[in-house]
Amino acid sequence: MPEMNLVQAVNDALRIAMREDDDVVVLGEDVGKVGGVFRVTQGLFDEFGEDRVIDTPLSEGGIIGTAIGMALYGMKPVPEIQFADFIFPAFDQIVSEAAKYRYRSGGEYTCPMVIRTPVGGGIRGGHYHSQSPESLFIHTAGLKVVCPSNPYDAKGLLTAAIKDPDPVLFFEPKRVYRAVKMDVPEGDLELPLGKAKVVREGEDVTVIAWGAMLFEALASAEEVEADGLSCEVLDLRTLWPVDIDTIASSVKKTGRVVIVHEAPKACGFGAELLSMVTEKCFVHLEAPPVRVTGFDTPFPYTLEMEYLPLQHRITPALRETVAYEP
Amino acid sequence: MPEMNLVQAVNDALRIAMREDDDVVVLGEDVGKVGGVFRVTQGLFDEFGEDRVIDTPLSEGGIIGTAIGMALYGMKPVPEIQFADFIFPAFDQIVSEAAKYRYRSGGEYTCPMVIRTPVGGGIRGGHYHSQSPESLFIHTAGLKVVCPSNPYDAKGLLTAAIKDPDPVLFFEPKRVYRAVKMDVPEGDLELPLGKAKVVREGEDVTVIAWGAMLFEALASAEEVEADGLSCEVLDLRTLWPVDIDTIASSVKKTGRVVIVHEAPKACGFGAELLSMVTEKCFVHLEAPPVRVTGFDTPFPYTLEMEYLPLQHRITPALRETVAYEP
Amino acid sequence: MQTQEQVVPIRTPESSFDDEVVTVIAKDGSTGPADPKLPVEQVVDFYEAMVRTRTIDVQLERLQRQGRIGFHIGSLGEEACILGSAAAMRPQDWIFPCYREFGALLYRGMPLQTYVDNMYGNADDPVKGRQMPDHYTGRAFRFGSVSSPIGTQMTQAVGFAWAAQKKGTDEVTSVYFGEGATSSAEFHTGMNFAGVMKAPVVFLCRNNRWAISVPSEKQTASKTFADKGVAYGVPAVRVDGNDVLATYKVVRECVERAARGEGPALVEMLTYRVGGHSTSDDPRAYRVQDEVEQWRRTDPVVRLRRHLETLGAWDDAREEELTKGTEAELKACIAAAEAKPKPALGTIFDGVFAERPWHLEEQAAELLNGPRAKDHH
Amino acid sequence: MQTQEQVVPIRTPESSFDDEVVTVIAKDGSTGPADPKLPVEQVVDFYEAMVRTRTIDVQLERLQRQGRIGFHIGSLGEEACILGSAAAMRPQDWIFPCYREFGALLYRGMPLQTYVDNMYGNADDPVKGRQMPDHYTGRAFRFGSVSSPIGTQMTQAVGFAWAAQKKGTDEVTSVYFGEGATSSAEFHTGMNFAGVMKAPVVFLCRNNRWAISVPSEKQTASKTFADKGVAYGVPAVRVDGNDVLATYKVVRECVERAARGEGPALVEMLTYRVGGHSTSDDPRAYRVQDEVEQWRRTDPVVRLRRHLETLGAWDDAREEELTKGTEAELKACIAAAEAKPKPALGTIFDGVFAERPWHLEEQAAELLNGPRAKDHH
C-alpha cells in the first residue's frame, strides 16, 4: 500500500472518481495547470484536460452557482473554494440554493456536488486563512458536512461524498495536509458518511474532536494517561448528520465529555454536540460537558497557537472534568 | 403616551435618531418614496430627502458594502435588508468585513451601523420570507444581535443600537409588526443592549424566548398555570452578547429550562443557550434543558404553523420538563 | 472641455443600443422587415397564450383579494415578451424562470390544474406546499424551479447550459430576470462566466421599468441594460418586448447562434409592469397613473390583435370564446384545488436529503406524535 | 452572415479602448503630449519612491526565505502604477488598498519601522499581529485597512467617497484592485453604486495579467477591462501602468473630475506581475519565462531612469546612495522589529467590540490563567 499524505489522498480520490465517471468535473480558482494553491488537484489538468479541470474567473459565487447548474443538469461537480474563509461570497448560492433545491422543487431538481475547501488554523494564515465555518453549514438544513482527520479517511470519505446524492461540504484540515503520512490503499476506497470512529478507547472521559484537533486530543489523552486517566477519543469524520449513536454510547459509558473545535465557541458545533449529549445522556452525566474551542474573537496571526484549542488547553480540561464532583 | 405598533415604533426611533444626528442615514431597497415593503421607513423620505433616505440598486452586498464605507468615514448608516432571507448576498461584507474591521485594523477603523431586517415566519411567506438566521451572526465574532418582541422595546433598543459603537444586527419579528399595539413614550427612549427582561416570574421552569415566539411562550405559561405550574418567562431582547446573569439566576431558581426559537435546531442559538445553562447551572439542573424549535428542514409554506414552535408545542414541553424525574 | 482631455480620453463610449430597438408590428398592425413570417396559426397560438395568461392573472389577483390564495405575482403587460421568448425556445431547450413566467410554463405544457395546485400549496402541488404560490417547478417541461432570492438562477443557468454543451447535446438554456436583477452579483457573475465559457445560454432581461418601487433609472447609470453585455464580451440586443413577433424573432436568433456554438447573448426586452409588483404591492404609492396609462397604449395584447385582424385571423367571437373558456377551465381547477387536502404532515421532513437521517426521523416522530397547531391564519 | 442579421443586430460593440493606451515616456526617455510636466524634483521623488519600494520588496522576499517573516506579497514590476496613482491623489484624498500597495503607504508617510512591525506582527504592529504580514492599515495617512477577501474594499470605497461627499468635503477616494478582482461581485456592485450615486471615487485596476495562476484572458471575455465601465455608465481610460508619468497624469485627471462633481472613473493600468503572486507562489509552474523576460524589457524603473537621465537628473552615484540607504534603513528596522515582543496575550480579546463583554472577559481570564502553548511554528 502506498504512503500518502492528505493532499495526495484527496488527489487520488478525485482522480479515481474522474476516471470512473465522466460526469465528475473539478472547478475553481487555480485548480488547473498549477493544481491548486495547495496542489491538491495537481496532475488532474494534464490527465483530464481543461474541459473537466476548470480554472474559473475569480468568483466563488460563480464557482458554486455554475456548479449547481451543472449538478441540476446531471453532472457531479467538485468545486474547490481556495480557503474556507473565502466561501462567503458563495454563501447565498450554498444556503439558499444548493441546500434547498431538492426540497423546494419537490424532488424534481437535486444538487449532488462536493464543495472542497481547506479549513483551520495553525499555518500562520491569520485572520482570513484560518477559519472553521462548519457550524454555519450545519445550521443550514439540506447540507452534509464532512471533515476527515487523516489521509485514509480523506480518500474514503471524499469518494463517498462524490457518490452522495446531496450537496456535501468537504472540509480539509490544511494543517494536516502534509503533516501526516499513512498507508492508503490504491484503487477504490469508500467509507460511509455519518459514521464516527472511536480512535482510542477509554473509560473516564470522552473527547470529541475532528480534523486537525484530533491529534491534539490524542496527545492530551496520552499525556493524562500517565496520571492514570483513561480517555476515549472520537473522531467524528462526518460532522452532519452526526453519528449520535457512537457519541451517546461513549458518553453513557464515561459520563464525562470534552468537545474540541477550532471555531469560536458561541453557536459553534460544540454547542450542538453539548446540547445533544445533555439531552440524550442527562442521567449519565457525572460532570458538565466541557467545550475547548477557539475564542469568540476573529482568528489572530501572531498568537494563533494561544488561540487554538491545542493540547495545552485540552489537557487541563480533561483533568478538571474527570476530577469534577458536584 | 401614543399607542404604537412595532412598525410605528421602529419608524419613530429612526425619525428621532435622524433628527438628532445628521450622520444617521437609511438605505436599502424600496426604503424611499414607498417607505419599505413593510412601510417601516414611511415618511422618512419626505422629511429627510433622498440624500438621507436612499433607494439603492438591487444588491444587498452593495447596501452593506457601501454602508460599511459610510460607517468607516464616520457616518451612522442604518441599512435595511428587505427580508432576513435576503441577507446572504451581503454575508461576506457582514462577517468578513463589518464584524472584523475594528479588530483587524487595531481600532483605526470601526463600523458603527445597524442592519435592520424583518425575521421569522407565520405570515405565509414560505421558504424564503420566513427564516431566522440569528445564530449565523452570533457565531461571527464582532457582531451584536438584537431582536425585540414589542413596540416599546423596539424603539428603545433601536435607539441604543444606533448609538452603539459596533455593528448591530437588528431583527424585527415581522409577525409582530402590526399584531401588537402598546403605549410607547414620545421622544427619547433608550434601553440598554445586553439586558434580558423577566416578563413573567415563576418558580417551576424557565422559558427563554424572544421575538414573536415570546407571545407563544407566554400563552403556554398561562395555559399550564391552570395545572398549577409556575413558569418564569424571559425575553432575551439582546441575543448577543446575551444576558447570562438573568438567565443563570432564573435557571438556578427553577432548575428547569425550555428554550424556544423559530430557527432550525441544529446549531441554532438554542444550542448555545442550552450549553451555557448546562455549563453554568449544572448542579442546579433538575431536568435536561429542552429546546422547542423549528425543525431541521427548510421553512415550509402550507404547513408553517406545524413547523413553528408555537404554544401547542411549547406547552407539552413545559409539562414534561416539570414532570421530569431522573 | 479642457484641451488635456484630448490626450487623456476618460469617457464612456456612446451607447450602441440607444436608438436601436427591434420592432416588427407597427401601430396599424402591419409588420416590418424583421417579421419572422410565421404561419398564421402560430401567431394565433401566441395570441391565445397571451390572452389566456392575462385572463388567469386577472382571476388569480381576484382570488387573492378574496383571501383564497396567499399571494400572486403576475405578468400584466409583459405577456408578449414572456410568451414570445418562451415560444422561441426549441422543444429541446431549457428555461430557467424568474417568477413572472407562469405563462411560459403553461405554454410549455404544464396542466393548468398543476399550476393552480401550486397556487394553493395543496397535496398535489409539485413543490408540496413548501414554497409560496408562483414558485413552481416543471422539469418535465424543461422548466426550472422558481426561487425567491433575486438573481440566483442566472449563474445556475450558465452552469446548466455549459453542462448540456459538455454532454454534446443540442440544448440551449434561457434565463429570465428583471432589470432590477442586473444589479445582483449573479448577473455579473453569470454573464462573465458565460462569456468566458461560451456557454449556450440566452439571458432574457425583462426591462419592465420597475423593481418594486425603484425605477430603472435608479438601478444603473448605464445608458441601456443591453450595454452591459460589453463588460463581458457578450453580444446583446434590444427588442420591443411588447411586440411578440419581434421578441420571438430576436430570441430565436440568439438561440440559433448559441446552438451553432457562437456563445451567449443578452436580450433586453423593453416592456412595462402594468400591475403592482405582486398582490402585496400598491404601486399608486410610488408612481403616477399617467405613466401607466401611457404604457397601456402599447398593450401587447391589443397590438397583436390588431395585427391578427389585418390578417383576418381573429374576431370578437373567438376572443369571447377564449376568455370564457379559460375562465371556466380555471374555475374548475380552482374548485378542484380547494377540495384537495394539504400536503401530509410528514412531507415537512421529506426531501431535505434523498433519505431521512436519524435526526429528521426523530423530529418527524415528535411532530407526528405531538398535538396539532390551531390554524392561526 | 445571414441577411437576417441586419434586422436583428445582436452584437458586441467594438471596444473603444483597444488601441487607446495613454503613454508619456517613450523608449528613448523623451515624453509625449500627455506629459504632466511636473517639476523635475517631483519626478525624482517618484523615482526614489519606486526604487525604494523595489529594494524593500527584494529584501522582504529574502527575509521570508530565511524564515524570519511568514509571508510577503510584493509589487515587483508594478511600482510605476502604484506610485504614480498614489502620487496623483491629493493630500486630502483617501486610498483604499488592495494588498500590493505598501509603496503607496510609505509614500504617504507611514514610517518604515511601522510597516516592518506589521511584517513581524509584533507588539508595535498597528494591527496588533492580528493579520498576516502586508495587511496594514494607516488611517493617519488616509489609507484604508487591508483585507484578504478579494474585492470587498470596492463597495466600501464607494460608500466612503459618498459619505465624504455628503459631508461636503473636497475629498476623493481611490481604490486599488487587480484585474482578477473585476470578476468579484464587489467590482460589479461598487461600479454600479458609484455610477448611480455619482460618488467621487476612482477605481484603480492594476491589470498585471495574472490572478495567481489564472491569466487575464481567462478572467473575462470583454476586450479590455476598461470596457467594463460602459456597463455602469462610468467613464474609463487605459493607461500604460509601467509609465509613472502617464499613470500620474491619468489618475490626476480622474481625481480632478471627481472633485468637480463629475463622478467616478475606472482606470485600467496595464502592467505585469514580474514576481510570484506572493512568497507562497512559484510562477514557473504555470507561465513561461519568455513572457516575464518580455515584460522586464518594459521595466518601469528602467524606463523612468532613462527619462531622468535625459533630464540630467540622475546618475549611478545617486542610485547607489538610494539603494544602500534604503537597505541600511530597512536593516535597522528589521533588527528593531525582531527585538520587539509579541502583542500581549490579552490583545486577543481587545477590539472585538469597543468594550469587552462578559463572555470575552471570561475567555480572557481562562487564557491568561491557563498554561501557555508551546510555540508550534
Ligand SMILES: Cc1ncc(C[n+]2csc(CCOP(=O)(O)OP(=O)(O)O)c2C)c(N)n1
Ligand atoms: C436577494 C433579494 N433581495 C430582495 C428581494 C425582494 N424583491 C423581490 S422582487 C424585487 C424586485 C425585482 O425587480 P426586477 O428584477 O426588475 O424584476 P420584476 O419584479 O420587475 O420582474 C425585490 C427587491 C429578493 N427577492 N431577493
Ligand SMILES: Cc1ncc(C[n+]2csc(CCOP(=O)(O)OP(=O)(O)O)c2C)c(N)n1
Ligand atoms: C474571495 C477570495 N477568493 C480567493 C482569494 C485567494 N486569492 C488571493 S489573491 C488572488 C488573485 C487576485 O488576482 P488579482 O485580482 O488580479 O490581483 P493581483 O494579485 O494580480 O494583484 C486570489 C484568487 C481571496 N483572497 N479572496
Ligand SMILES: [Mg+2]
Ligand atoms: Mg423590473
Ligand SMILES: [Mg+2]
Ligand atoms: Mg492580477
